[in-house]
Amino acid sequence: MSDAATSTHIAPTRTEAFRKRLAKRYAAERRFKLAGLSAVLVSVAVLIFLLGNMTFNGVAGFQRAELDVTIDFPSSGISGDANSLSGPGGLQTLQIQGLPDVVAFYAEQSLGSEAAEGLSTEAWRDVAAAVIKDPALLQGTHQFSLPATDNLAAALKGEGTPEERALAERLEAEGKLSNNFDPGFLSRADATSPQKVGIWGALKGSILTMIVTLLLAFPIGVLAALYLEEYAPKNRWTDVIEVSINNLAAVPSIIFGLLGLAVFLWIFPNFRSAPLIGGMTLALMTMPVIVISGRNAIKAVPPSIRDGALAIGASPVQVVFHHVLPLALPGILTGTIIGMARALGETAPLLMIGMRAFVATPPDGFTSPATVLPVQIFLWSDEIDRGFVERTSAAIIILLLFLLVMNGLAIYLRNKFEKKW
Amino acid sequence: MVTVIHPNLEVIDPKMRAVDVSVYYGDKQAIDNVSIDIPARYVTAFIGPSGCGKSTFLRALNRMNDTIPSARVEGTIELDGEDIYRSGMDVVQLRARVGMVFQKPNPFPKTIYENIAYGPRIHGLAETKEELDEVVQRSLTRAGLWDEVKDRLNDSGTALSGGQQQRLCIARAIAVDPEVILMDEPCSALDPIATAKIEELIAELTDRYAIVIVTHSMQQAARVSQRTAFFHLGKMVEYGHTSDIFTNPIEVRTKDYITGRYG
Numbered sequence: 001m002s003d004a005a006t007s008t009h010i011a012p013t014r015t016e017a018f019r020k021r022l023a024k025r026y027a028a029e030r031r032f033k034l035a036g037l038s039a040v041l042v043s044v045a046v047l048i049f050l051l052g053n054m055t056f057n058g059v060a061g062f063q064r065a066e067l068d069v070t071i072d073f074p075s076s077g078i079s080g081d082a083n084s085l086s087g088p089g090g091l092q093t094l095q096i097q098g099l100p101d102v103v104a105f106y107a108e109q110s111l112g113s114e115a116a117e118g119l120s121t122e123a124w125r126d127v128a129a130a131v132i133k134d135p136a137l138l139q140g141t142h143q144f145s146l147p148a149t150d151n152l153a154a155a156l157k158g159e160g161t162p163e164e165r166a167l168a169e170r171l172e173a174e175g176k177l178s179n180n181f182d183p184g185f186l187s188r189a190d191a192t193s194p195q196k197v198g199i200w201g202a203l204k205g206s207i208l209t210m211i212v213t214l215l216l217a218f219p220i221g222v223l224a225a226l227y228l229e230e231y232a233p234k235n236r237w238t239d240v241i242e243v244s245i246n247n248l249a250a251v252p253s254i255i256f257g258l259l260g261l262a263v264f265l266w267i268f269p270n271f272r273s274a275p276l277i278g279g280m281t282l283a284l285m286t287m288p289v290i291v292i293s294g295r296n297a298i299k300a301v302p303p304s305i306r307d308g309a310l311a312i313g314a315s316p317v318q319v320v321f322h323h324v325l326p327l328a329l330p331g332i333l334t335g336t337i338i339g340m341a342r343a344l345g346e347t348a349p350l351l352m353i354g355m356r357a358f359v360a361t362p363p364d365g366f367t368s369p370a371t372v373l374p375v376q377i378f379l380w381s382d383e384i385d386r387g388f389v390e391r392t393s394a395a396i397i398i399l400l401l402f403l404l405v406m407n408g409l410a411i412y413l414r415n416k417f418e419k420k421w
Numbered sequence: 422m423v424t425v426i427h428p429n430l431e432v433i434d435p436k437m438r439a440v441d442v443s444v445y446y447g448d449k450q451a452i453d454n455v456s457i458d459i460p461a462r463y464v465t466a467f468i469g470p471s472g473c474g475k476s477t478f479l480r481a482l483n484r485m486n487d488t489i490p491s492a493r494v495e496g497t498i499e500l501d502g503e504d505i506y507r508s509g510m511d512v513v514q515l516r517a518r519v520g521m522v523f524q525k526p527n528p529f530p531k532t533i534y535e536n537i538a539y540g541p542r543i544h545g546l547a548e549t550k551e552e553l554d555e556v557v558q559r560s561l562t563r564a565g566l567w568d569e570v571k572d573r574l575n576d577s578g579t580a581l582s583g584g585q586q587q588r589l590c591i592a593r594a595i596a597v598d599p600e601v602i603l604m605d606e607p608c609s610a611l612d613p614i615a616t617a618k619i620e621e622l623i624a625e626l627t628d629r630y631a632i633v634i635v636t637h638s639m640q641q642a643a644r645v646s647q648r649t650a651f652f653h654l655g656k657m658v659e660y661g662h663t664s665d666i667f668t669n670p671i672e673v674r675t676k677d678y679i680t681g682r683y684g
Contacts, residue, residue: 234490304527308590311485312540312597313517322539323529 061394064182064195065153066145071106073138082135090132100124118152147195189362194387199398201362205370212279213343221290229298249288256285257349273354273369281349286339293335297328330414337410347374373399425671427661436461436631442496444477451477453655461631466642469652475635479603483519484512520594524606526586528578533570536578540597564592584615604634620645651675
């Protein structure tokens, strides 16, 4: 033993073995960071693929194949003015005067007899709608872009028989057939032809259903959470209730649909397919999510705030509504929006209560038959006609935009109510 | 074991009186047969080692223990001769009469103005906006905070420094004009300068209120209080003039504690 070895203390953290262990620790950290980064990259890539694919397909879904038809109204014998065309009888007035035949006649004039076959038989309704909106059109000659038949639309996309494809190519070359943006997609409801479908019926159905869900689930969920956290005694019964609510949140959604079918439709047998029943069913599903997140948010309010309020003589109700609830609200809203987003995307329970019906007119109110966006997507994706593929993508874009708006609103509200302490 | 009461402690008509009070948390007894008279316009200090039950006893005086489901209080506590634990006692009114300041400053996450105005508003103590403004100004002035915050009454109460927050909490307590103020280690989270300000404030508040203060700092008890009670293991060991407790303790445990032999 040399003197130096005994007299100089060498810390164990300066040895070679320690340096090796240290290098291993750094390597482990790098591996962990890399794994995390690749996980993020994979999910971002999936998201970009999904959105890109949807947008690519969906853009075509907002378009429809239209034929250009020129109609000379003064020589067609159709007459009318703002008075006779306004009101519910306007469409009938035009139909009795032979507008469908007039449209068919001018289609032959403009396009030739072979191509006129490619004009949708319902195309005259578009003309009628334009005329009712602006009766002055009847005074002159005007060009309309009218929907083509499904077959011609498919031929324009390169499908169908060689003859149809040749016709579509010729008309396209002449500038008489083209895919145009179809604003009617946002205002019509379901139809049997992809050329005539619209998303407004399902969108309105979804909005009405969500309103019912929110109005039922939010107050019931928040009050239940408040009672369980602030008032309920801690005993076996409240334990049972707590476990039940947690289980309820995990119940498969189709079972809620069966419950809605068995209970709500038994009480209100006339409201089959109605947003009211759909909303009630989805509220059952959303409520436990709100209760659970609400309880967590209420638990997170510091007890010192409660003590402070109680100590200056606030009653328990005042403590809850003046202090606890405002502080818990951002958390409750976050939970609510998670529950609502889940409800918005639900298909299964609504199938059980008849919201998968073919509904060709947008719902008038909470009790008229309706469908919702995800069910509409499910129905369209099931159609044989290829034209529905793009329409389905377009419907998905609308659903995602709806979700985005809802989430945006929730984030705005949360930031608005968020306070620091 | 009986509490030793210093013989020279004059009997004053008490604001609050506790007789044979025991507090239990479930099966565990936290306070064992404590009897004490708390006079008006005096500062009474409770001292003792951690876990001796002084905070528990303090919280029994305005029934803050009610919020703990397992807590149970036996014996009687009177406020102006009225048993505060009798059935039919209005707890809300009791807490408006017996205010409390906590160990950690707990201003509401609202504006400074709202922090003070909240109490008077829920109790309907101010009829008009002008009256409320006046109550806010008076309370903040009494708490020695007015000059520091008068230009930013609409800032959040939580944006203030720790010492200012605690004075805000004291202002909040006196805004409802209570008769007794309970303080649970009000300076334990504060620096010496903020502590000095609070102690000054406590001295000024004795012109109007009975103050009970729980403290870990014996110097603080000696500085601010006129009477001191020493708690140990859930019992009140000794009660007397503060000067007597610190210079002439009778019980050996009191002596050991104040000389720092245990704590």
